[in-house]
Amino acid sequence: MRLKTFAALALTPLFFASCIQDEEPNTECDIEAVALHLTSPSSCFFHDYDTLQTVIPADSIIVFTIRSYADVGLVPLSLRTTPGATVYLLKEDGSEELFQNGSLVDFSNEEIRWFRTVSEDKKWSRSYRIQVRHDKPSEGNLSFDFEDYRLDATGKYYEWPATEVFTDAMWKNGNPGFKISKSSAQPMEYPSTPVVGGGPDGSNCVKLETCDTGPFGKMVNMRLASGSMFNGIFDVSNAIKDALKATLMGSPFTHKPEQLRIWLRYEPGSFFQDRSAMPVEGIVDEPDVYVVLYRNEDPLGNKVQIDGGDVMTNPFIVGKGRLPHHLNADGSDQLSGNPIHGLTSEWQEIIIPVVYTEEVDETILKDKGYNLLISIASSWQGGYFQGAVGSKLFIDKLRLFCD
Amino acid sequence: MKRIIYLFATFFFLTLSIDARQDNSSSAGVTGGQDSWQKWGPTAGLKAGGVIVRAGYVIGGTTPLPLPAEIRKINEFSPRGGISLGIDGYRMISKRWGISLGAHFFWEGFHTSADVKNYYVWLETEGEITKGYFTGTNVTNTEMWGVTLPLLATFRVSPRWNISVGPYMSCYFKQTFTGEVYDNKDGIGYLREDSPVGNKILMSRENPTPYPDDFADHMLPLNVGIEIGGDWKALPHMNVFGKLDWGLTNIWSPSFEAISFRMYPIYATIGVAYRY
Numbered sequence: 281m282r283l284k285t286f287a288a289l290a291l292t293p294l295f296f297a298s299c300i301q302d303e304e305p306n307t308e309c310d311i312e313a314v315a316l317h318l319t320s321p322s323s324c325f326f327h328d329y330d331t332l333q334t335v336i337p338a339d340s341i342i343v344f345t346i347r348s349y350a351d352v353g354l355v356p357l358s359l360r361t362t363p364g365a366t367v368y369l370l371k372e373d374g375s376e377e378l379f380q381n382g383s384l385v386d387f388s389n390e391e392i393r394w395f396r397t398v399s400e401d402k403k404w405s406r407s408y409r410i411q412v413r414h415d416k417p418s419e420g421n422l423s424f425d426f427e428d429y430r431l432d433a434t435g436k437y438y439e440w441p442a443t444e445v446f447t448d449a450m451w452k453n454g455n456p457g458f459k460i461s462k463s464s465a466q467p468m469e470y471p472s473t474p475v476v477g478g479g480p481d482g483s484n485c486v487k488l489e490t491c492d493t494g495p496f497g498k499m500v501n502m503r504l505a506s507g508s509m510f511n512g513i514f515d516v517s518n519a520i521k522d523a524l525k526a527t528l529m530g531s532p533f534t535h536k537p538e539q540l541r542i543w544l545r546y547e548p549g550s551f552f553q554d555r556s557a558m559p560v561e562g563i564v565d566e567p568d569v570y571v572v573l574y575r576n577e578d579p580l581g582n583k584v585q586i587d588g589g590d591v592m593t594n595p596f597i598v599g600k601g602r603l604p605h606h607l608n609a610d611g612s613d614q615l616s617g618n619p620i621h622g623l624t625s626e627w628q629e630i631i632i633p634v635v636y637t638e639e640v641d642e643t644i645l646k647d648k649g650y651n652l653l654i655s656i657a658s659s660w661q662g663g664y665f666q667g668a669v670g671s672k673l674f675i676d677k678l679r680l681f682c683d
Numbered sequence: 684m685k686r687i688i689y690l691f692a693t694f695f696f697l698t699l700s701i702d703a704r705q706d707n708s709s710s711a712g713v714t715g716g717q718d719s720w721q722k723w724g725p726t727a728g729l730k731a732g733g734v735i736v737r738a739g740y741v742i743g744g745t746t747p748l749p750l751p752a753e754i755r756k757i758n759e760f761s762p763r764g765g766i767s768l769g770i771d772g773y774r775m776i777s778k779r780w781g782i783s784l785g786a787h788f789f790w791e792g793f794h795t796s797a798d799v800k801n802y803y804v805w806l807e808t809e810g811e812i813t814k815g816y817f818t819g820t821n822v823t824n825t826e827m828w829g830v831t832l833p834l835l836a837t838f839r840v841s842p843r844w845n846i847s848v849g850p851y852m853s854c855y856f857k858q859t860f861t862g863e864v865y866d867n868k869d870g871i872g873y874l875r876e877d878s879p880v881g882n883k884i885l886m887s888r889e890n891p892t893p894y895p896d897d898f899a900d901h902m903l904p905l906n907v908g909i910e911i912g913g914d915w916k917a918l919p920h921m922n923v924f925g926k927l928d929w930g931l932t933n934i935w936s937p938s939f940e941a942i943s944f945r946m947y948p949i950y951a952t953i954g955v956a957y958r959y
Binding site: 519522 | 749750751752753755756757800810866882883885890
């Protein structure tokens, strides 16, 4: 063994050192973060941290929301790009000029500004749009009938528009992650799909189904994908590295939710499997529906972002409501053979009250200091890749009633 | 590469000069006038043949050549297996020239960890295709069991030194090729799906992404290359030898697209041989 190691040590550097070629220029050209430099951000923005946005790699539309009465006008803008990329600002006459960090850009009147990034090797480019929008006060109560849906930009899966209150005015779900593992899937084979005329009154509804993620899912030990719907951001770049962190849940909300009503019907899949796809005897899969209100800024002014990992336990949660489940003494989920959610394969309206553990500060609430999160899943342990393939949760007519 | 050739050349000439001095001293009379060519030669007569049984330690790797620019750094390299047992039959056709035909059974392979940047991968698993450009750490392990059949021209540089060169063919009985990708020491590990501006999929060592199981199924069962070797007759019946098998044909089947470059097996053997 010593001889082996010695021989390897002696030969390796000799062989490889002279063989490593010069590094080629970078090919990526993402904008990774965008910052607006304002002298008094709080006069325009709801949070100081709102002036800096981290851009997830899949995004190319960056929207800043300012107070309804504010105007930023000409403001210094900084972009952080992947190494070596250059940025051009597209001018109104169609020409483009090299963008330098810190240059003044006019964002008045909700004007959309277009940027083009070019990679260091000049072979790749991306287009981005940046806009500063005024906040539109919401009325409070929310209502979703899931009548409208469309194929996403890649034409692979469906997506559902939502209220402006939700981030990107869209419902988010794990469909983009499923696309990575099962590239051959047709749009109707994804975990979240529309059902035409499938609702309780014959209107459209949504089917969330726990699906097998196929050979690639098996390779990375993520063998199933729960059908899901939530508001916030799905950062598909984290789907394999840290799936719970991929669901960045919640959007700023200025009302105090009291009750969520939703029409549901549920058919659990035939057997519950653990992460390595071994059947777990005596356990029945359960769906999940919950609504959470949480403080979105810590005492130091940092952003608080709840994700799939701490959605029930984050200390900044002030109120929540959830479909009934068996829980352990410490509040964690308890798998069981006789669920208490009360859902059947027949449609019924479920009422979930929001229970508050902390007082909601009215002033902070009006100033967008809380995030609302609504999340629905066909397998309640889907975030941990446990559940029953084939579990189906049909959802329709979601109503959120506020104080 | 120049450095390696230089190293080999220096070693070769150094031993050759020692050898020459020894030959001069022996022909000076101690052996009673026996020709040292005869003494160190084949067992009977200068034009006779013989058999050499070899046992050696194999070290090397299967590598793209030259290393593509996508490979930025070799973090680890260690041999796997590394045994060669063989037999050569040879016949001299003149005082210096001969030919040799052999069969060398081997078990060879390596483990390596390399940092790569923008490394194109194309994975198909049961009809599901994942492709794109990976940046991060790529770990590869391969092992091969088989037999190499070299057909060599041998040349006696001096009474005790033989060098040989010629083509060889390797047949593999079994091959394995496994590996995984994850983030590098700086925490960078991701695939850009389809193109450098496509979806970015982060990878981590906590949940590494392995190569599909079937990589080895796409390895060709035959490889052809050039062998060069040197034998030094340490004792009347014992040689110390070194040889290098330089594969000239790609190890991958032409239809295999998962790895975007051709890879060649390059393995060296050092060992001892018994000369009958």
